[in-house]
Amino acid sequence: EPxxxxxxxxxxxxxxxxxxxxxxxxxxxxxxxxxRQILGQKVEFLVSFYNNEISEKSEIxxxxxxxxxxxxxxxTLKIRSTKLEDxxxxxxxSVSRGYNEQFFGPGTRLTVL
Amino acid sequence: xxxxxxxxxxxxVPEGENLVLNCSFTDSAIYNLQWFRQDPxxxxxxxxxxxxxxxxxxxxxxxxxxxxxSGRSTLYIAASQPGDSATYLxxxxxxxxxxxxxxxxxxxxxSP
Numbered sequence: 286e287p288x289x290x291x292x293x294x295x296x297x298x299x300x301x302x303x304x305x306x307x308x309x310x311x312x313x314x315x316x317x318x319x320x321r322q323i324l325g326q327k328v329e330f331l332v333s334f335y336n337n338e339i340s341e342k343s344e345i346x347x348x349x350x351x352x353x354x355x356x357x358x359x360x361t362l363k364i365r366s367t368k369l370e371d372x373x374x375x376x377x378x379s380v381s382r383g384y385n386e387q388f389f390g391p392g393t394r395l396t397v398l
Numbered sequence: 399x400x401x402x403x404x405x406x407x408x409x410x411v412p413e414g415e416n417l418v419l420n421c422s423f424t425d426s427a428i429y430n431l432q433w434f435r436q437d438p439x440x441x442x443x444x445x446x447x448x449x450x451x452x453x454x455x456x457x458x459x460x461x462x463x464x465x466x467x468s469g470r471s472t473l474y475i476a477a478s479q480p481g482d483s484a485t486y487l488x489x490x491x492x493x494x495x496x497x498x499x500x501x502x503x504x505x506x507x508x509s510p
Contacts, residue, residue: 318498327500328489328498330497330499343497385429385494386444387432387498389443389444
């Protein structure tokens with residue numbers, strides 16, 4: 286069964302460093318999302334992406350964040366200068382056109398020291 | 399702004415019990431609602447998707463209902479098993495491909 290994959294599963298970084306989180310959505314899906322979940326809190330929306338551009342973003346998604354679909358399969362989230370409060374689980378999700386159930390990846394746990 | 403609330407926050411039951419998890423949302427103009435399961439430190443597994451025009455969806459021992467006008471959904475789990483222990487999340491979407499708004503979840507523990 287097709288699934289969303291994410292790498293790495295766990296990333297540890299120093300405050301101020303850049304990180305890139307990678308996702309491979311399900312192959313025929315066209316809409317892509319990033320969410321995050323700080324430990325003990327709700328899953329929060331960051332950004333959605335369609336047709337090679339951002340379609341919606343939340344207040345959390347400031348200038349430190351960017352997304353890219355560098356090729357036909359990968360979807361990346363970059364955090365330019367990480368802060369302690371960026372420590373969270375980051376989830377990628379994708380949706381196919383015409384059937385809007387979101388499928389989530391296993392997540393990347395980001396720890397900022 | 400859509401807000402999603404889940405009650406109870408935690409639930410502990412003996413194996414074999416039938417149980418109901420509740421979800422409420424403030425803006426009833428939803429497009430659909432999804433129930434997820436999350437195991438500790440893991441990703442989100444989609445359990446059921448209910449479109450706004452539907453009243454319920456069933457998958458195995460799970461049944462989800464939707465009362466859009468009152469802003470409520472319930473997830474019914476029949477004959478609970480220890481393997482059902484997880485956090486159950488409710489999420490709503492307000493338009494076709496828009497973002498999901500999540501509740502904080504109900505942490506379920508089913509003891510043998």
